[in-house]
Amino acid sequence: MPVRADVSSVWEDPDKVREFGEEEVTNLLQESLEAFRDERNLLRIGRGKTLFVGDTHGNFSATKEAFRAFSSGGFDRIVFLGDYVDRGEEQLENANFVLSLRLAKPERVLLLRGNHETFSTNSRYGFRQAVAEKLPEGFFVLYNRAFSYLPLAAVTWDGIFAVHGGIAEGLDSIGQIDGLPRGELEPTSDLVLQLLWNDPSEEVDGFAFNDQRGGFCYYGQGALAKFMDANGLRMLLRSHEVFLEGFKRFFGGKLLSIFSSTGYCGLPIKGKVACLSSDGEVSLMGIEG
Numbered sequence: 139m140p141v142r143a144d145v146s147s148v149w150e151d152p153d154k155v156r157e158f159g160e161e162e163v164t165n166l167l168q169e170s171l172e173a174f175r176d177e178r179n180l181l182r183i184g185r186g187k188t189l190f191v192g193d194t195h196g197n198f199s200a201t202k203e204a205f206r207a208f209s210s211g212g213f214d215r216i217v218f219l220g221d222y223v224d225r226g227e228e229q230l231e232n233a234n235f236v237l238s239l240r241l242a243k244p245e246r247v248l249l250l251r252g253n254h255e256t257f258s259t260n261s262r263y264g265f266r267q268a269v270a271e272k273l274p275e276g277f278f279v280l281y282n283r284a285f286s287y288l289p290l291a292a293v294t295w296d297g298i299f300a301v302h303g304g305i306a307e308g309l310d311s312i313g314q315i316d317g318l319p320r321g322e323l324e325p326t327s328d329l330v331l332q333l334l335w336n337d338p339s340e341e342v343d344g345f346a347f348n349d350q351r352g353g354f355c356y357y358g359q360g361a362l363a364k365f366m367d368a369n370g371l372r373m374l375l376r377s378h379e380v381f382l383e384g385f386k387r388f389f390g391g392k393l394l395s396i397f398s399s400t401g402y403c404g405l406p407i408k409g410k411v412a413c414l415s416s417d418g419e420v421s422l423m424g425i426e427g
């Protein structure tokens with residue numbers, strides 16, 4: 139019987155995550171996999187003050203800062219939009235931290251899958267190496283197995299659609315999302331890949347080939363408006379792209395993109411998180427770290 143990871147103590151003191159040994163990590167990953175597997179692909183968020191966190195990419199201190207803002211700000215829940223690993227200095231700590239939060243209080247913590255929570259991507263951008271430096275062979279696949287069951291998107295009570303990349307060409311209804319396959323280390327579904335990889339663009343109206351992202355799409359205002367009208371949505375909240383100010387609004391404010399790490403790849407990013415009040419107002423908050 140493996141030693142259980144003490145996720146409640148991590149909730150009280152995030153740095154406790156540094157004390158996890160191999161058995162605790164094994165248990166954390168197995169319990170996370172089982173918890174995600176029991177969730178739907180599309181999470182439903184009921185009315186309440188909600189904090190959204192964009193890419194953190196191994197920046198454990200930025201994630202801790204976001205969690206402090208959540209804890210001290212009277213929030214009902216926190217939603218992470220993916221990209222916990224790759225690039226940063228403390229990728230294992232960052233991943234273990236968000237997984238611990240999710241297990242400690244599942245009703246208050248939601249985790250979505252980012253494009254870096256896929257095998258081919260995190261093999262290339264640092265996570266495989268970060269795991270190999272601290273844990274025996276085999277753990278890299280255990281992490282990816284847990285990641286493969288992460289939910290893909292969420293929708294709030296007041297019509298905000300939250301997803302890592304964006305809308306997908308060929309996906310007309312949010313109701314289709316629950317039917318998409320999960321549990322693949324490397325997603326094979328074109329729609330899953332687009333949800334994780336697509337980027338908005340003011341230069342196109344519908345969908346267009348995105349040559350920066352190797353085969354995925356740009357989506358324009360027309361494509362987004364059509365999707366939002368068909369699904370009774372009012373805003374798309376996503377992450378996935380770096381902006382020096384930590385955010386960018388597109389399409390007259392119908393889309394908000396946030397990035398929550400700081401100092402990403404040597405760039406002086408002013409990381410931001412997004413706050414949704416229980417009245418449905420969306421505001422931005424700066425992240426140090």
Ligand SMILES: [Mn+2]
Binds near residue numbers: 193
């Ligand atoms: Mn991304």
